[in-house]
Amino acid sequence: MKGAEARTSTAWCSGTLIAPDKFLTAAHCIAKDPRPDQYRIFLHSAGFISVKTIDWQKDLYRFPKADIAVLTLAAPVLRITLESILGEERPIHGTLGTIVGFGRTGGFNEDYGVKREGFIETAPCRETQSDIPLVCWNFSAEVQNGTIRSNTCNADSGGPLFVYEVTGGRQLRKIAGVTSGGSADDCLLGDQSYDVDVVEYAKWISETAQLVGEPAPAGPGPALVTERDVVGQTSTLTQARPEISYPFQVREGIGTLLVAMNGDDNGRGRNNFDLYVIQVSEGTDRVVCSEEGSGQFGFCRLDDPAPRNHFCEITVKTRRSSSRNPLNASNNAPRRRFRKFRR
Structure with a gap:
């Protein structure tokens, strides 16, 4: 993600976590602006993570030769399977x-x-x-x-x-x-x-x-398993249907609840997605986490959540009211201008 603030950052490039605090990506994603504070990593199971340092082979890099970079994150990502x-x-x-x-x-x-x-x-x-x-x-x-x-x-x-x-x-x-x-x-x-x-x-x-042997996830608990620990939904929002809710139940013994949102955008801030996690108790609804403001990504973390019914609500506003494009709520970049970047 490109941007100084997490919520206003936009999709820029992709990459892979190869160590708890190391992220592999392309050099052309960062070469023109190698300031670490201008980038964020977004992971569905960890949220927004700041970048501490950026390494690439500056002397060797001539796109597409040596088009590779390693980002060191400000903090290790816990319980994520590494590649x-x-x-x-x-x-x-x-x-x-x-x-x-x-x-x-x-x-x-x-x-x-x-x-x-x-x-x-x-x-x-x-x-x-x-x-x-x-x-x-x-x-x-x-x-x-x-x-x-x-x-x-x-x-x-x-x-x-x-x-x-x-x-x-x-x-x-x-x-x-x-x-x-x-x-x-x-x-x-x-x-x-x-x-x-x-x-x-x-x-x-x-x-x-600093890769040594087979990669192992950091943290005290086992790595998260998608089939066991993650429930995902994908929907299409439109001007006629600008919001959607997903009900779910928090069971006894759940120590941490993570809710991630990412929606598509045109690279120029057309869509503004908001995320709300709402707890239902005795017929009343209470917002226990919200991610508002401009942006296409959102993340909520709730420690020791109450074991009862919840639902997450996603809303979207578009700056182009005449747009006919559907808005996907579910990972912006400038157009590829020269030398055929995939950025």
Whole structure:
């Protein structure tokens, strides 16, 4: 996220947590403005986190070469499963992978800020990039061999390309690429996208992030498991339907309740999402947490919440009252202007 304040910051790039206080992203996301206090990390299970320092290979970086950066966070993130980088044996052409990011969906869509993932198959890079360590794929068909193919676009920069390897009878996913750019401004069919080859920079990443052995989550408790600990909802808000409520029950023994919100925006502050967590008790409603003001992200943390019914309410206002675009409540960035950034 880009901005000096958490609530007014906007979606800027994507990235991956590789250590409790280390976040892997693309260098072009921060190179023009490397001030740490201008960036925030937003995680659904941790909220807003300030950035303390930024490292990238300043002398080597020439987009897309060495388009990789490590952000050190102001505080470690607790109980979050960390991702491993691929250290050797870069993916061969034809390798299937998963891409993840908070960018827009391409074409004329301006829907930055919602987390999406999809599937790709690696392919040879173009001859003009043959001397740059990249992992490439062609977005040549929306469905191939029965699988829906995907692509990256603006604000997906820095996000991961995962591949899978079998070690000791277990299938492990590793970060093989960091989203960098593409050949087409609209990110649609005919685009060739490219990621930084993580294997090429694995030594620098490991030394900078002080990675030792398999990553382990920080904190006294076990890592959060999405299937067990997280309930998510996605809805579409419109001018005719500017708010929505999600009821839920807090059970006995719940020590901490975390509620995260992120909605899409056009990169220029069109949408203003507000989040309210409301406790229902004896027929009365009481707001126990609110995130108001301009912004597309919100986060509430409640320690020792009362074991009773609650609901969270999300409202949205748009600055363009004539807009026909739906407003998704569910991970802004400038348009890709030159050199085909995916920022």
